[in-house]
Amino acid sequence: MNEHSRHYVLAAGGTGGHMVPAAAxxxxxxRRGHSVALVSDDRGVRFPGLFEDVQTHVLPAGRFGKNPMGWLRGISQVRKGRAMAMELYRSFKPAAVIxxxxxxxxxxxxxxxxxxxxxVIHEQNAVLGRVNRLVSGKVDAIATSYEEVARLKHKHMQKAVLVGNPVREAVLALRERPYPLLEEDGIFRVLVTGGSQGASILSQVVPDGLxxxxxxxxxxxxxxxxxRIExxxxxxxxxxxxxxxADIATYIEDMPEQLGWAHIVIARAGASTIAELTAAGRPAILIPLPIATDDHQTANAKxxxxxGGARTIPQPAFTxxxxxxxxxxxxxxTVGLENAAxxxxxxxxxxxxxxxxxxxERIGGGTTGMAVAGGAD
Known part of the structure; x- marks a missing residue:
């Protein structure tokens, strides 16, 4: 490591939408010579291919659903997780936590x-998520993926910095490849993906629609x-x-390659999906997940x-x-699809x-470690 190297802790929920930008x-x-540690849950630290050579830590993380009876346990878990994180910071001495x-x-x-x-917090969606809303008043900076982010309070907007949503290198490389040539008698390739879990509605509608x-x-x-397997x-x-x-699978391992060959993509409107479609430049038909928190997938698709790079169909109208x-x-x-791409x-x-x-680096640049305050209470 060079003399300017620092330590950073990345904290993320265990789904692909959080883990992929954290890994990027x-x-x-x-690459810049810094040391990185990951804090996540059991799913996150086992996420395939993303953090295999990075030190990882599982912290208890309480969930706060609609039932107040579960809140006490949630608060207890958060306090326990906070104490464990403080112990980590005393030894790892992060310049910043993201x-x-x-x-x-x-x-x-x-x-x-x-x-x-x-x-620093990073928001992947066009609506500020629950945890990010909770901490937005106290963080030093809010990195956003969209110019307009709903549920971001006006008084916190001066801390917001538009950076976009980082994607995998293999997807970013598609940006340098031209949109695949669509010849008069050539193959027309369609990619259908419902995210990491698949989506039954796409399986019900897409074959008949095509x-x-x-x-x-x-x-x-x-x-x-x-x-989905069922x-x-x-x-x-x-x-x-x-x-x-049609090739049908529960998991597409070579997603960047499939995306690179696709003339059109039919998909949900999750943050990572939108980031990859726009990084690669692929036209899409988007069907936002209607039960997504704060309807953020509809906001992502806007x-x-x-x-003109996509058409959005609300799920109730998806026939x-x-x-x-x-x-x-x-x-x-050819002209219409290339324009959309x-x-x-x-x-x-x-x-x-x-x-x-x-x-x-800018936010964490003023410290070589941290000020160690009092212990857990």
Missing amino acids: LAAELR GFGGYPALPALLAAFRMKVPT ALLPVHFRRRMQVTHQA DIDQVRAKYAEHGIP EMTAA PTELAKQIQRLGLD RRARQCGRPHAARDLADLV
Whole structure:
């Protein structure tokens, strides 16, 4: 490590939406010679391929649902997690703690406040999440992925810095590849993905919707469809019935490669999905998850849709007929699809990891360790 190297703690909930941007920042900070530790839950520290060579720590993290009876246990878990985080900070001496949302980030940030360690939070969605809302008044900076972020209080906006949502290097590399050539008699590739868990609604609607497209398109279509395990047989039978070649899997391991070849993507509107679509420049039909907290997926889809890089269909209106109609409005000709791809790409923020690391270094640059305050109470 060089003389300017520092230690940073990244705290994130264990879902891909939190872990992927945290991993991208970790890679960038380590490239700059810094040391990084991860604080998460059991899922996060086991997340495949992201933090395998980074020191990881599991902290208790209470959840606060609608039932107040569970709050006492939640508060107890948070206090326990905060004490463990403070113990970590005494030995690791972080220059800053960076929270990516999710309940496991809360005790790590509370410990940082107590020990006067500088803090940054990163919000992946277009609506500030629960934990980030809770701590936004006390953190030193709020890194955002969108120009407009709902639920961010006006008095905290001066702390907000637009950086974008970091994506994996393999996805970022697609930005340098041209949109795949769509020839008159060539293959038309469709990628269908419902996020890490799949989405049954996509399996129910998409095969029948694609079957309604003009016959000359249907005959040269190749579909890659991620489906839940309980839906696979039904989805396979539907594509076979319509004569549409399709590869169906519960998990797509080579997602960056599939995204690179896709002419159009049909997907949920999670933060990581939008970040990857706009980084790569791929047109999309987006079906926001209706039960997402604060309807944040609908908010995520707005910028890309307004730019002309996507069409959004609310789930109650998501029928085979509507899907076919919106695909045709997006464009079924080379010019239309290439225009939509260009507009999607213009929404991308390819330097998100770099800009977030710059912010983190700036916030954490004034300390070589931290001021050690009193113990846990």
